[in-house]
Amino acid sequence: MSWITARRRHPAAGYAILVLGLLLIGTVYAAITEGSAGASAPPVANAKQIAYGRKLFVATCATCHGEYAQGQADTAPSLIGVGAAAVDFQVSTGRMPAAELGAENPRKTPRLNERQTHAVAAYIQSLGGGPPIPSAAEVSTTGANVGLGQRLFVAECAQCHNFVGAGGALTYGKYAPALTQATPTQIYEAMLTGPEAMPVFNNATITPAEKRDIIAYVTRVRSEANPGGFSLGRIGPVTEGLVAFLGLLLFCVLAAMWITAKQRKAHD
Amino acid sequence: MTMTGKALGGTGRWLDDRLHAAHGTRYLLRKIFPDHWSFLLGEIALYSFIILLLTGTFLTLWFQPSMTQIVYHGSYLPLRGVKMSEAYASTLKISFDVRGGLLMRQIHHWAADLFMAAIMAHMIRVFFTGAYRKPREMNWLIGIVLFTLGMFEGLFGYSLPDDLLSGAGLRITEGILQSFPIVGTYLAFFLFGGQFPGHVIIPRLYILHVLVIPGLILALITAHLFLMFHQKHTQMPGKGRTDTNVVGAPMYPYFMAKTGAFFLFVFAALALAGTFAQINPVWIYGPYNPVAMSAGSQPDFYMGMLEGALRVMPNWQTVIWGHTISWNVFLPALVPLGIIFTGAAFWPFIEQWVTGDRREHHVNDRPRNAPTRTAIGIAAITFYGVLWAEGANDILADHLDISLYSITWAARISMFVGPVIAYIVTKRICLGLQRKDQHLLEHGVETGIIRQLPSGEFIEETRPVDEEALAVLQSRPVHPELPPGESAESGVPAPGMRGALGKVRSRLYKVITESAPMEDGHGNGHGNGHAAIGDGHGNGHANGGQQPATVSAGDGSGDAAETEGSQPDPDADEPGH
Known part of the structure; x- marks a missing residue:
């Protein structure tokens, strides 16, 4: 600790302490509120956020869901009353906006950031009802x-x-x-x-x-760790059967081939 | 003689005077075993079984076959405080609290998988080489019984831990029992001691798993090995190998060293798998709960075909006088595997009846030399394989991004169409390979040397195949054109071949003995090709060439057999080789 003692009267020491203190408070604060930082508290809807959300909605979602979120037959459901939670789930997992109409929308990198997602969610929530985030x-x-x-x-x-x-x-x-x-x-x-x-x-x-x-x-x-070794995907016995044939049986067959490769010379 | 030598000799004599074992032991030690890698497939099963017995005994020291519900307080934290059966709790204890317990459990389970995989591989080898033929039909049947017992042993074994997955398997077992018309409900109540799941099924399965079925398997393996030993092992065709001899290495020291080493290989494979690959992690499945079910609930692979049959089956039911017959469970449970096993059991006798071949066979067939048998085998494997894959249809759908119902429909169609295509394609491949063999026999091996004759003609030089390969090529069986008893000259069927059954037999005979013609009968082709091989060959084929071009397949076969017999002579005469 002698280097601290030696530098405690350094002109920059005070600033350093200040920066460290701020960092500490910031980290602790971030740790305490981590959940909300990652997933965010439900945005307090205000007119400005809703307007921003509506703008985003028209730009990214309205093609399928309609200009007033009324939906389109056979393509996209009405979003009136689905609530902010549904929007947040679909948009934050990247499922919406959808890349194509398929049986299932896959998870992908989200197109909208968190602020934008919450804005769209607030707009949809403002149309009426539904569970909030x-x-x-x-x-x-x-x-x-x-x-x-x-x-x-x-x-x-x-x-x-x-x-x-x-x-x-x-x-x-x-x-x-x-x-x-x-x-x-x-x-x-x-x-x-x-x-x-x-x-x-x-x-x-x-x-x-x-x-x-x-x-x-x-x-x-x-x-959770896999105490038994490689997990084999944890999807049940199908991969185990695959390992039994392509791993165990194949290994034993190769060993058998190796063992019998050298034939004993006949007596004659 | 040294002191030790005397002492050993003295002890040996003392023992032999009383046990008279020297004669038998010498016979045993000099027993000849043929060498081929595929002859060790059965040994994989045998050694897996030994490891199963050893690890299984270890597991019984801690396993509690009881369905009494207790609250878990062991060292696996996530399940603490959860109600479960003693069977499940003791499996967790073996996995997490017993030293080496998880390793033993995993080796035991991997050994079970390898046991069944090796039985399948061994059975396939025996079938395709015709090693089930007289005098080994009984051993073939014992093998099928062992396969069946192994399936039940496995099913009962993985049902014991009473985890979610095994409970799902037992539920299906109950459903299959219930689907038996009229007696179904009684059967299910009989096995489970009342309503599913009841309190007795695990203790009952336990005694079947650790005593009854292993006892039966052990007894049948003993019989299997004794018969193999007594009838002597079959051998692959080759130089000097006939139906009356066995060419190979003596038991001691060659075979013993090899087989001993092979046991260590099997053990090593299982120990490695048990150490590095997690199998049946019951702790993440959770304890069994009749209302719960998981996606990806599959049985172990050897039951996968039955699972697939169940999944492929349309939902058919009939209600007769208030009694429901569940075809949707009954048919898939019995028919597909029934076809495979019954077909396999009857096949040697069907083949014998059709071909009239009652001779003993100790030299194996090459699969190509029995095109119909090989084609039927591949068709059966295709049928089994389609249903097997269908058993994992949800895993395939999920991981290959295919619609679940598309897979089911693909399986529904290909379980019927697939074997037919497999049969036709396999048969064509076999016949093609036979023609290739025949070409090698008649024209020799191409050397790549082109020679110009004084007349200006170019020919490629060939050399005859070496003796070992020749013996293999010549091992092809020769079937008479007509079934035994039928005479071509008179055109009158033998007494046994008359009537409907006789006609069926005579038609089947043509199918089963279908082979590529032994000699293709192109007189011109022969003349050209053989000029280069040598005088001996040239003479041999000049005779062949004198035959009329319209020679029938039957006549050709007969001649070819003679030619084969005399072929070594021209080879030996050739000074150039």
Whole structure:
């Protein structure tokens, strides 16, 4: 620590302390409010934000959803009453604006940034009703019951999303996506709004506390180590069978070929 | 003689005076085993089974086959406080609290997978080489029973941990039992001791898994090996190998060293897989709960074909007098695998009946030399493979971005069309390969040397195939043109060949014995090609060339057999080689 002692009377010392202090406060603040920084508190809708949202909506969404979000037959549903949560889910996962009309819109890099997304969400919310974007506290997994979350996930979600959220196929080209990238807010919004083929799990069927348990399970299991070695994708016995044939059996057959390659010379 | 030598000799004599074992042991140690890599496929299964017994015994020391519900307090944190059966809790204990437990569990499971994979590979090898023929039909049947037992042993084994996936498998098992007309419900209640899942199924499966079925498998493996030992191993065609000898290395020390090393290879493969590849992670599946289900719920691969049959089946049901017959479960559970196994079991006898071939066979067929058998085998594999892939239709749909129903419909069509195409294509390939062999026999190997004759004609020089290859090429069986008993001259069918059954047999005979003609009968082609090989050949084929061009396939075959017999002579005479 002698270098601090030696420099404590340096002309710049005071500024350095000030900068360090600001950094510290900033970091702590950021840590405390991290949830809202990542997923953001529901934007307090004001006329300016709504107007900005409407401008963005007309530019990026109206082609399909109509100038007043009234929707278009066979192409895009009406967005009146879907709520900010639905918009935030669709736009923040990059599913909207859609690249093409298909069975399922894949997750991709979002086109709009967070401020823009919230503005569009505020505009749609202003058209009437629908669930708002959940707050950081609502999606916080602090104190959540992972064990209960596991049971709930297996009972309600795994039949489509697989037991660890690795995803699965649905009918007619639709699929339940892998939950490897979904943020807590997005998982919450998905349960609340039921995007694509997913059913709506409102707060009566799965209470907000249970939703947090499920989020805790999903976010924990995807980072859980595989004590048995390589995970083989954690999609069940199909990849295990593949390894049994292409790994084990092939190895043993090659060994057999090697062992029998050298034939013993006949007596004659 | 040294002291030790005397002591050893003395002990040996003392033992031999009482056990008279020297004679038998010498016979045993001098037993000849032919060498071919494909003869070790069955050994993979045998060694996997030994490893299964050893690791399985280890697992029984901790596993609790009980469905009593308890609350988990073990060291796997995410499931603490969750209600589960003792079976599941003890599996978690083996995985996380018993030293080496997870490794043993994983080796056990990988060994089960390898056991079944090796049985399949071994069965395929035996079929395609015709090694099931007389006198080995019984061993073939024992093998099929072992395959079936292995499937049940595996199913019961992975059902024991009582995790979500295994519970789903048991639910399907219950459904299959229930689908049996009239007795279905009783059967299901009998196995599960009441309503699904009940409290007895795991203890019952446990005793089947650790005692009854392994006992049966062990007994049948013993019989299988004893028969193999007694009837002697088949050998691949080659120089000096006949139906009356066995060419190979003696048991001691050659075969013992090889097979001992091979056991270590199998063990190494399983130990590596058990260490580095996670299998059946029951802790992330969670305990079984009858209302829950996961996407990607597949059985282990050896049950995958049944799963696929279930998935491919349309939802057919009939209600007769208030009694529901669930064709949608009953048919897929029994018919597809039934066709494969029943067909496999009857095949050696069908083949024998049709060809009238009651001789003993100790030299294997090359797959190409039995085009129909090979084609039927590939067709069966195609049928099995389509349903197998369909068993993973959701995984395929998800990972290859194909619509689920497209895969199902593709499977529905290709399970019927695929085997037919496979049959035709395989048969054509086999016949083509036979023609290639025949070409090698008749014209020799192309040397790439072009020679100009004094007349100005260019010919390519060929050399005869070497002795070893010649023996392989000549191993092709010769079938008479007509089934035994039928006479070409009189045109009158033999007594056994009359009637509807006889006609069927006579038609099947033509299909089963279909082969490329032994000699193509192009007199001109022969003259040109053989001038270069040598005098011996030239003479041989000059005779052939004198035959009328319209020679029938049957006559040609007969002549070719003679030619084959005399062929080594011209080769030996040739000074140039």
